[in-house]
Amino acid sequence: MTTPRFDGRAVDQLREVRITRDWLDYAEGSVLVEFGRTRVLCAASLSEGVPRWMKGSGNGWVTGEYAMLPRATHTRSSRESVKGKVGGRTHEISRLVGRSLRAVVDMTKLGENTLQLDCDVLQADGGTRTAAITGAYVAMADAIDTGRRRGWIPAAVDPLTDSVSAVSVGIVDGRPVLDLPYEEDSQAETDMNVVMTGSGRFVEVQGTAEGQPFDRGELGSLLDLAQKGCAELAALQRDALSAPRRAQR
Amino acid sequence: MTTPRFDGRAVDQLREVRITRDWLDYAEGSVLVEFGRTRVLCAASLSEGVPRWMKGSGNGWVTGEYAMLPRATHTRSSRESVKGKVGGRTHEISRLVGRSLRAVVDMTKLGENTLQLDCDVLQADGGTRTAAITGAYVAMADAIDTGRRRGWIPAAVDPLTDSVSAVSVGIVDGRPVLDLPYEEDSQAETDMNVVMTGSGRFVEVQGTAEGQPFDRGELGSLLDLAQKGCAELAALQRDALSAPRRAQR
């Protein structure tokens, strides 16, 4: 029998996940998503028009921006707006968020509209990018719903082709574990973020050896854990979306 | 008898104000403050050291940063970090927050420590800067409490000399009103932000004629309203701070 993790979870157990829809009053869709103490506010803005290079194509666009409040972390970080530039990590995750969500949207059914997903980390305890993607999907689904109800997006066809969620996995103290909080993440030998569709296919696999490089067997175990975690997150997303929305303004 | 305002309030009535302490797990002090639908997350970070020009003085420092999430507003705004510079309005309010809080702290009693107040607007419905100052004071008081309990700040003496809160007043449809939401703010002829101490003295008075310049009599009526509003906010701050804190980590 395996030793439980420092927070009492089994190796293949997610943290408590909470998805609060319509946390904001003005955004077309919005979600406060929590993976344990990690707390990300995901706002989906639907606006007319697309980037210049897409004009006239008849297709829509989906893009993401990720950022962290200065005091999301144990000690305060400088504000990127004040430093005057966006850091590499922020850039990288923003791009990942956009790509992940585009994987489940049929752009030809959006009309020439843009869905902008803003994922702002209010508190960070590991797994912020995976929480962001998981929450952003729900916010996006609500924004598409708003858009169809308001006639901005043709109501006849659903642009969503699938759902998408993400989870982190890693090797800590020599054993593969699911959904790492900061304490585990900071000592993981290998760290992997996996983005999957609700139908169980891979959108992104990003594995990094922080310490010892990993072998093919370990890679397999990590993928197994990620598949289990993403399937559970997909179910939680379905549950969240099955409830009626708060009255919209 | 006067006609009520569009949201049913009397001309001298505040919106519903909610102050939730310790909304974050890591910050030394933190508050989610709500003035109606305006929602600002205020995090107070206490750290060792002071800016270079103060080193060796034995005194502490208090500073503020204000920012708005892209989708805090009715339509999305660009992210300042992505634009690569902080806008004039943001700069101006950050400076105001810092000055307002410094007015009630005795720097000689802080030790060479810095209190950084981050006020991030999660949702904006007018009065974001006044909500920010009002919430930041409570977050700061908690951070000072944390600092004294941890021995970072000498426990013997309280660096706080008073409390501080802020409210907006304005002339809308020819009559002075208190605590303007966006709908009133956008059509006000005159707009004034007033920062006051708990003991009823002025820290800042910033009045601007958006349309018709105002006369001395109107200025007097606005100051009367602001004094009433700030006194009520000071009482709400005292109430909030009188409750025991959530168990700290």
Next chain:
Amino acid sequence: MTTPRFDGRAVDQLREVRITRDWLDYAEGSVLVEFGRTRVLCAASLSEGVPRWMKGSGNGWVTGEYAMLPRATHTRSSRESVKGKVGGRTHEISRLVGRSLRAVVDMTKLGENTLQLDCDVLQADGGTRTAAITGAYVAMADAIDTGRRRGWIPAAVDPLTDSVSAVSVGIVDGRPVLDLPYEEDSQAETDMNVVMTGSGRFVEVQGTAEGQPFDRGELGSLLDLAQKGCAELAALQRDALSAPRRAQR
């Protein structure tokens, strides 16, 4: 009888004010304004077109930029262009200059033209923003005159609805004084900038407690002084504008 101030002035006395019109050869209007040793070059540029968000409205626009030469001050400051960003104080005053001047212009009578007011501080001895506004008004009036003579602005109607000037007041050594040079400004407990129209109404009131917060009575005394100072400045502006202009190129 009150003690005179360090420079011999009475508490309610302005410094020597000089307004030199058409100091530049190319600008549509220009003024070198001096409040004692404070020296600000105000250039008013009138150009066709308005910012994008106003196009097609038929209205004009007035905007301001304030800056300080590196060696305007006792010790040299870094150049903002070299640092690559405009500081908070500069931003704040630029916005104030624009708002103050817009308060006395009827935009519907400008045509789709922009008046850009550049206020560059050549030497700073306190009160640079108030000198800037006071001088910029005169430069703007001349630029409007140029525009009407050249047919850029319809000559039939005057877009100016009033004049505007500004002065600083403050509490120094416990007593309210008018028009503070650097030496007084740096030790003032309260510092207030007041912008008023020629007809005696308020456009901006910005009071800040630098040390001890101030009470309602002190606020009243400061406003009295400011009203007296602005009235005198308005008279000086009228005198300056009553002289014939230098031959224009």
Next chain:
Amino acid sequence: MTTPRFDGRAVDQLREVRITRDWLDYAEGSVLVEFGRTRVLCAASLSEGVPRWMKGSGNGWVTGEYAMLPRATHTRSSRESVKGKVGGRTHEISRLVGRSLRAVVDMTKLGENTLQLDCDVLQADGGTRTAAITGAYVAMADAIDTGRRRGWIPAAVDPLTDSVSAVSVGIVDGRPVLDLPYEEDSQAETDMNVVMTGSGRFVEVQGTAEGQPFDRGELGSLLDLAQKGCAELAALQRDALSAPRRAQR
């Protein structure tokens, strides 16, 4: 029997790889690496000192920067220095290069020295990041050799723990292929970059579904191809390094 690819290669065949050592005269190590028409200049600079946060640790540091010349591509791109900021993709690859090389260096054996790997793409035909990593390893090995010969790095122990190389794999027209040039890359459904050590372990796995998400079986096939490709690249690196160096200045 499978159809050959558009350039005649088999699905599991690398492009022609050329590694030219000491292409520069001043760098401690340098390589011009070519994967077909992709051409990357890798310069390894060894300098005394480490970033501030590492000072006094006794350990060294390895970091990377990746960039592309404006006309490396079919049509010219803007220069990032002129745009004033580094793009997200550039940032992301720079970070990948640094992480990949750090995976095979024992920092405790470098002394407090920094190895800076500059990978500048002179011509881009797909796989620039994998060519960069593969070439940078050889340049780094030479720079370490230079450092040991000059006594900057203790000669007794070799800081290199393994070699590292990288290759791209992807699914094009439904079949997994190795080492994609631009023409294939631009139409791949899935694109994966894999970084491996000479001993056959994984340092990074970054797979992205550009079109259709991929399943576990496809992921397996891609990893098989990558393992084959990296093993061949490791052999080419060994060959290159086994030759004597050009006389050093």
Next chain:
Amino acid sequence: MTTPRFDGRAVDQLREVRITRDWLDYAEGSVLVEFGRTRVLCAASLSEGVPRWMKGSGNGWVTGEYAMLPRATHTRSSRESVKGKVGGRTHEISRLVGRSLRAVVDMTKLGENTLQLDCDVLQADGGTRTAAITGAYVAMADAIDTGRRRGWIPAAVDPLTDSVSAVSVGIVDGRPVLDLPYEEDSQAETDMNVVMTGSGRFVEVQGTAEGQPFDRGELGSLLDLAQKGCAELAALQRDALSAPRRAQR
């Protein structure tokens, strides 16, 4: 006999040059220099310390910054601080000013002090860089005088080894002319800026063919004119410096 130029001058005649010393109250040296309608404010700041790379050398440093006010020109230009970067032309002239002044200062006699020359163009009518250098020399001489009187610079030895001035020459309508105003400059086939010492040696020669490339003979004629102009400017500098300074504060 030659036709006079559009402004009545002979081909080898300078515009009216005015040098007003101590135009500012705080700068250690300052000059308002006018070449016809070109008007440049030159401020020399003497401060303790040198750039990092010179620390401990015992030598001083001289550096320059050149900038133009937005409405120095016929139509307004954008402010470089607002654009967030210094343009190529500004950079280039700032470097030229610094180099030119360093040519006549013996750094070993300055002590570890920095002379910063700020040349701000208040009005531009051609020849701004040459006016800037010519005025900056006088401001620098005064700042050195201030420094020696205050004991910041050893009084025993004069760090100045010579004087320096600059003038523009060019080929307009096929004939070489001296000191070009904007109207000539904008139609010159060749434009040359020459910086010379008071003793008649060259510090900088920068000739550019704007239209037709020039031959060796034309180059000779331009140099003749420049030598004549610089000699006259050197005499004007001597005259200006021979007068007693305004009482210093």
Next chain:
Amino acid sequence: MTTPRFDGRAVDQLREVRITRDWLDYAEGSVLVEFGRTRVLCAASLSEGVPRWMKGSGNGWVTGEYAMLPRATHTRSSRESVKGKVGGRTHEISRLVGRSLRAVVDMTKLGENTLQLDCDVLQADGGTRTAAITGAYVAMADAIDTGRRRGWIPAAVDPLTDSVSAVSVGIVDGRPVLDLPYEEDSQAETDMNVVMTGSGRFVEVQGTAEGQPFDRGELGSLLDLAQKGCAELAALQRDALSAPRRAQR
């Protein structure tokens, strides 16, 4: 008889110059130019359209950008894209490259097309700007040839009016020398860059006294050397261009 230079050359002798055409596969014209160990990659991109201020003129445009790889030099320099701004020297040389090439192109014969010359220094041993201009001319000639063959530029008329090359000259140890490598450049009293047409006229003359200012006689000797060097470079350019081009893709 004169002593040879440190590298054995006569005072009026160029370093070995190599011009390799079509070094890149995609650029319309490209050259790797070498002046001894100085190595510059010059890419000429021909694209439709001109800068906004030229639209509708029917004329074309030629512009240049110069940059240096971080490890082109003996010790590594920071990357300008990472610093977020282009340095003064880089700006200055980019402008020089553009101006020099424009001197030999008849814009009216280009059509509304832009020729962008990117000169990236791969290795720097003095004279990088002169090598850049000399190589860029050849790359530009090839790009024009490509443009005419593809019908982008009217084939009937040649937009080239002459050739252009550049060389550095300087006074080292009291004697004028041609084509200075870094070792001489760093100790030169005077440094001059001269740009000339194939027909022997001057496009740019930029001489700077680094140490002792120079007299008219020395200036003459330097110009003699530069004329000899540029004539030889023009011949080498002609030779290079007389060979048939590599098969184009």
